[in-house]
Amino acid sequence: MSASDESLPKAPHAIEDFLRAYTEEGRLRGFRCPNCGLVTATWGLACARCGHRGLEETELSPRGRVSAFTILHVPGDEFLNDAPYAYVVVDLDGGGRITGWMPEVRAPSEIKIGERVRFQPGYKPGVQFVRDADAPRSG
Amino acid sequence: MRETWVVGAASNRFGKMRETGREAATRVAMQAIETSGLTPQDIGYTFVANCFGIAEHQAHVGPLINNGLGIPDTPSVTLESACSSSSAALHEAFVHVAGGFADAALVVGAEKLSHLDTLTSTSYFAIAADYAFETRNGATFPGLYATLASAYRQAFPTRDEMFGSVAIKNHANAARNPHAHFQKEISMDTYLGSPMIATPLRLYDCCPFSDGAAAIVVAAKEFVKKPVGEPLVVRASARSGSVTDMQDRPDLLGLPATRTAAAKAFRQAKMEPKDIDFLEVHDCFTIAEVLALEDLGFFPKGTGAKESAEGVTARDGKLPVNPSGGLKAKGHPVSATGASQVVEIFEQMNGLAPGREVPKTGTALAHNVGATGGSCSVHIFSRR
Numbered sequence: 203m204s205a206s207d208e209s210l211p212k213a214p215h216a217i218e219d220f221l222r223a224y225t226e227e228g229r230l231r232g233f234r235c236p237n238c239g240l241v242t243a244t245w246g247l248a249c250a251r252c253g254h255r256g257l258e259e260t261e262l263s264p265r266g267r268v269s270a271f272t273i274l275h276v277p278g279d280e281f282l283n284d285a286p287y288a289y290v291v292v293d294l295d296g297g298g299r300i301t302g303w304m305p306e307v308r309a310p311s312e313i314k315i316g317e318r319v320r321f322q323p324g325y326k327p328g329v330q331f332v333r334d335a336d337a338p339r340s341g
Numbered sequence: 342m343r344e345t346w347v348v349g350a351a352s353n354r355f356g357k358m359r360e361t362g363r364e365a366a367t368r369v370a371m372q373a374i375e376t377s378g379l380t381p382q383d384i385g386y387t388f389v390a391n392c393f394g395i396a397e398h399q400a401h402v403g404p405l406i407n408n409g410l411g412i413p414d415t416p417s418v419t420l421e422s423a424c425s426s427s428s429a430a431l432h433e434a435f436v437h438v439a440g441g442f443a444d445a446a447l448v449v450g451a452e453k454l455s456h457l458d459t460l461t462s463t464s465y466f467a468i469a470a471d472y473a474f475e476t477r478n479g480a481t482f483p484g485l486y487a488t489l490a491s492a493y494r495q496a497f498p499t500r501d502e503m504f505g506s507v508a509i510k511n512h513a514n515a516a517r518n519p520h521a522h523f524q525k526e527i528s529m530d531t532y533l534g535s536p537m538i539a540t541p542l543r544l545y546d547c548c549p550f551s552d553g554a555a556a557i558v559v560a561a562k563e564f565v566k567k568p569v570g571e572p573l574v575v576r577a578s579a580r581s582g583s584v585t586d587m588q589d590r591p592d593l594l595g596l597p598a599t600r601t602a603a604a605k606a607f608r609q610a611k612m613e614p615k616d617i618d619f620l621e622v623h624d625c626f627t628i629a630e631v632l633a634l635e636d637l638g639f640f641p642k643g644t645g646a647k648e649s650a651e652g653v654t655a656r657d658g659k660l661p662v663n664p665s666g667g668l669k670a671k672g673h674p675v676s677a678t679g680a681s682q683v684v685e686i687f688e689q690m691n692g693l694a695p696g697r698e699v700p701k702t703g704t705a706l707a708h709n710v711g712a713t714g715g716s717c718s719v720h721i722f723s724r725r
Binding site: 270299 | 459460461463467471477478483487488491492536540541584588
């Protein structure tokens, strides 16, 4: 990296680090805004809510509740062989909201808004959840 | 700021184009210029929208269009704002003309994706979502709007038929629009019986992939001595943005960018929702039309689906919405959509919409969204 790159503003970590955390480290990394308290799982240099510079590194809870969901029957190319599956918006315990997919959930009757879910690293690079009741006991 | 008019407009029939996007763009552009009474040589700047030109192995299409129009020396630029690309182009044209940097400007949007299969098209569309934090987590566009529908239906008591009424109304309008992709009415049974794409969205909740092209010509009032048709006065040209990712939105019950763009537009126009006679809104999915009407301030939050089911938004209703058939049934050639909304308003105000006329055409609003609301344009037009 050149000196000119070194002098550019940096986020607490790179997009690549989010993805590595999902798959290799089995955790959800995020940023926290010390000014307004927003906890986010999206990369940025400043808070998307209040504009504050100086976001801090934080770790998000792997558990939370589903706040919205859909069962996707027509996927994009990277999920071609996975449909139907649930795509969920999850409000994480302790703050922060994240989206992910649930390979085991294949019909609306198998999930509800408010359902407890847990992050579980999967075989794809994105964020994968399982129903908390289905998760292996640990931690 | 100079008073700015829309003086010409043209669209082809949306659906499946045999010709290239470049040919279609040039042909609608020439027709729009002809209807304006201006000549190609009067155009000071060409603003092009063609998000997926790359699917035709073509970038930098602006100069090719200008070459085809016989004005190779005219500057051009291609703008990308996902599904709001051509309304973004209109905004830039407005800024140039109102600000005195051009006397007349051409806005042209075109898209051609029908030579690709559905999977490839879906993947092209998904490029406009956040790849790292949405698409890679399993999202598609129907999936993202479906989560909005899920949150809406959890918050407000709504029935499938209420959303079905939006689709049925827009199909009925499109059946009377020669530019429309789908020119047939559908029944509630057809709607309810159509396959699930992303629950609760059925096939008939979703707009189609369409090819298409649309163009408009804007000019400064003093530059147009004798307009051929009834010009539209641009009363407001406003754009806004908002938090892109669903996961960072404080609530999922609307699109924040629609609210802020509408506030700017109504302020610019010195108007209120009650002053608008009819609307063209961004209904890529039925839920999107419901959210748009609420976020624009026409209905209180949570009541848009009910109002639609009661016929308020029908072509002959109290507030006609999407007399063109909307994205839902006229079709959604991404980069042509915003311009085509203005084509519909131009045709309605010029008596060029036989069979689908709305009762009052004094004022109209066009609302065009980029992706899931990272961008939004609101334009307000009136007769002179």
